[in-house]
Amino acid sequence: MQGLYQPLYFWIVQITDFLIIGQGIAGSVLAFNLKRRGFKVRVVDVINPNSSSRVAAGIWHPMVFKRLSQTWLADKFIPTAEETYLSVERELNGQFFHQTKYSRLLTSVSECNDWDTLSSDERLASWMGEITPITNPSVRDFEGQANVYHAGYLDTSEFLSATRNWLSNDLLEEEYSDDRLELLDSGVVYHSDRYEDVKAQKIVFANGLKARESNWFSWVPFAPVKGEVITIFSPLLKLEEIISKGVFICPIGNYRYNIGATYHWDKLDDVPTEEGASELSKRLQELIKVPFDIVDHRAGIRPAVKGRRPLLGTHPIENRVTIFNGMGSKAVLMVPYLADHFIDYLINGSTLMEDVDLSRFYSFHS
Ligand SMILES: Cc1cc2nc3c(=O)[nH]c(=O)nc-3n(C[C@H](O)[C@H](O)[C@H](O)COP(=O)(O)OP(=O)(O)OC[C@H]3O[C@@H](n4cnc5c(N)ncnc54)[C@H](O)[C@@H]3O)c2cc1C
Incomplete structure (x- = not known):
């Protein structure tokens, strides 16, 4: 048996x-x-x-803007990310990895000077580009916009x-x-x-x-962190690049833009809130002059440690x-x-x- x-x-x-x-x-x-x-x-x-x-907006770039420094290990992460996602696209015959122009809006002469000084540093020169005037009429007046090399977004969906x-x-x-x-x-x-x-x-x-x-x-x-993102529809916002200052505005086509993101360490659920939407709308209005409608709003929790x-x-x-x-x-x-x-x-x-x-x-x- x-x-x-x-x-x-x-x-x-x-x-x-x-x-x-x-x-x-x-x-x-x-x-x-x-x-x-x-x-x-x-x-x-x-x-x-x-x-x-x-729910993520999928933004990627090599900078920590608050400290005007490069992200930890950016020199390793950036080339591998570019190579990997492009390989996935080729292998799967898809298009989801976007290498997009990215501009950081600079508010003052001193911010411009700091950017100029740091961008001449050999390590940062690969990421920090030239400063140009704001020419887009739908964007508010800032001292300038600084180009960030190697940036874009992954359409995570x-x-x-x-x-x-x-x-x-x-x-x-x-x-x-x-x-x-x-x-x-x-x-x-x-x-x-x-x-x-x-x-x-x-x-x-x-x-x-x-x-x-x-x-x-x-x-x-x-140490989880709640985040919210909105998608807006704005035919008058003629933006083909990602811009950021307080929030990012990421064009995703058909006059739609992802705006994000919030960071909250309490109320850790994945429910979109009115406060989240109004925080993002307020910060967005500080960057653009044109009207918009919110067409999507989502929330999730970042798995941070x-x-x-x-x-x-x-x-x-x-x-x-x-x-x-x-x-x-x-x-x-x-x-x-x-x-x-x-x-x-x-x-x-x-x-x-x-x-x-x-x-x-x-x-x-x-
Ligand atoms: C609002 C917001 C905006 C963000 N924006 C960005 C950004 O712009 N750029 C960026 O790089 N990052 C961004 N992030 C962070 C990024 O989304 C996360 O770091 C990343 O998605 C984590 O991926 P993960 O695969 O580790 O986990 P998850 O995304 O949580 O994926 C885990 C998967 O496992 C599945 N799963 C879990 N448990 C089980 C189970 N028991 N059985 C079967 N399946 C299970 C889940 O359903 C899910 O599919 C953002 C996050 C949030 C919340």
Whole structure:
């Protein structure tokens, strides 16, 4: 009789290298980069229309304007982001990665002088361009507009649809929960409700803030930030580039523009608020002279982490359980480089940068 009973994995039909939970910007790019390096993936995801990736405006650029400095690791992030999204576009025959002219509005002579001085610094010269006068009649009078090189936006809705479609044979459209996961000596088994079970070498939690709902990562000190974005319709606003000062105005076609974003650390839900819309409208009116109608308004929560650096690494006890998360407000820029960095760690055992390594929080795990 004993011979009739088989070990559990007898029933497993799908064998893969990595099981990724989440198909937001993080999970999608990670899956793409793994597949282009020849690895097999399965992705578990349910669409949440208010997920951070779906509500995001997708802006990317190399600057921290408040400090007039470059974003952390911009010199690594920018080239990898450009190469990766263009490859995804080619491979998927889509168009969602926009390299757009970006201008920072400067309010005073001293701001212009600071920009001029810093842009002659060798490191910043790749990002900070010349200052020109404002010539657009629909934009208010500012001292000048400074050109930012290497900027644009990812149409996240198009990007997620295209990658979801491309991943369709590898996608399990259902909700992950811990009780579906079984750990084996040689990997993990995911027991699906609707699909064949999956055996993988490792599981990667790339499911944004929802990672907190899993016992594996409930101890991680996430520091979420609520954000709201509006889309306006304004035929009189003749703007073909992204401009910013307080808010960004990003042209997305058909006289529509995304305006964002707000940052709030309380009331952490994904509900658009009147205060959010009026805060964005007020700041927008400080930049433009023409009327507009709000045609869309959305809110989400950025998966940021204490210390505001991403979160990559392995669970302190279970080496088959890993995380790729904490992309905060700059996912579009950071994810492609960090996905490669994480894959090198997973495959070749290379060391993670201290700034992003989950082990910096191991003391939070009891
Ligand atoms: C208003 C706003 C504006 C923003 N603007 C920008 C911007 O301009 N530029 C920029 O770079 N970043 C921006 N961001 C930040 C960016 O959106 C996030 O950093 C990024 O989307 C995080 O992606 P993610 O894939 O890690 O997580 P998520 O986007 O949260 O994706 C996680 C995915 O996992 C799925 N999932 C979760 N749990 C489960 C489960 N148990 N089972 C199955 N599926 C699950 C979710 O449904 C979702 O599809 C903005 C964020 C907000 C809120």
